Amino acid sequence: MSATILQDWGDFPIAVIIFAGIAIFLVLRLRSILGRRVGFEKPAIPRDMRGGMGPVIDGKATTITPSRTVPDPQSALGERLMSIVKRDAVFDPPKFLIQAEANFRAIVTAFAAGDRTALKPLLTDQVYETFDSAITAREAAHETQKTEIKSVHSATIEDAQLIGDHAAVIVRLASDQISVTLNEAGEPVSGADALSELVDLWTFERNLKAKDNTWRLAAARNG
Numbered sequence: 001m002s003a004t005i006l007q008d009w010g011d012f013p014i015a016v017i018i019f020a021g022i023a024i025f026l027v028l029r030l031r032s033i034l035g036r037r038v039g040f041e042k043p044a045i046p047r048d049m050r051g052g053m054g055p056v057i058d059g060k061a062t063t064i065t066p067s068r069t070v071p072d073p074q075s076a077l078g079e080r081l082m083s084i085v086k087r088d089a090v091f092d093p094p095k096f097l098i099q100a101e102a103n104f105r106a107i108v109t110a111f112a113a114g115d116r117t118a119l120k121p122l123l124t125d126q127v128y129e130t131f132d133s134a135i136t137a138r139e140a141a142h143e144t145q146k147t148e149i150k151s152v153h154s155a156t157i158e159d160a161q162l163i164g165d166h167a168a169v170i171v172r173l174a175s176d177q178i179s180v181t182l183n184e185a186g187e188p189v190s191g192a193d194a195l196s197e198l199v200d201l202w203t204f205e206r207n208l209k210a211k212d213n214t215w216r217l218a219a220a221r222n223g
Helices: 003-007 014-031 076-087 093-113 116-122 125-140
Strands: 061-065 068-071 144-163 166-182 188-207 216-222
Touching: 068 076, 068 093, 076 144, 076 166, 093 116, 093 125, 093 144, 093 166, 093 188, 116 125, 116 216, 125 216, 144 188
Parallel strands: 068 144
Antiparallel strands: 061 068, 144 166, 166 188, 188 216
16 A cells, blocks of 8 residues: 555554554564464454444355455445445445455465565555565575465455545455474574464455555454
8 A cells, every 4th residue: 555545544544554564564573474463452443434344254155266265245244345335336245255265375385485576466555565675684684584375264244444545444354374484594583493374364445436456465463
């Protein structure tokens, strides 16, 4: 999300997104695993955007595949998604969910590899800065990270909101990962070279007036 876009948010509390980015940085530095967090309790969608949403999907969920679900269009959450559909002709919840899972895999893999070029177009500016700082610190410490996503069990649209031209969608992702950070001698300093089941809640955002249709990661917390 560019600085120009941020200026258009009006009364939207930009500090919340900045704090969310800081929280992601702490997660990455303390645990070196994207799917885990320490002490970050703020909701992925800022309070002003939450409206009447609850902690779970309202109404019955419609299964797209055994691993991906979107809410019933007649549920409260489904109606919020439809408000985005009405504003954005290319937004399709099932296709969005498939792309969100693909972006999740790409971001986790690129962060582990220190691939800034791959990360930048997938993250908001604030989140990219925290990822870049974490990669820089890892490089300065002569550490490397090995991360492998063995499988993504499920990807579910957990929440959504639209304020003005700005849309946010939370996706719950359950995955099996192996992630370990190694020092210069190849010895583990954090994480574990063993399979871990992780659940993440990732918030993707987009300015619907922007020509770029990319939904970027704006916040993350564990589920």
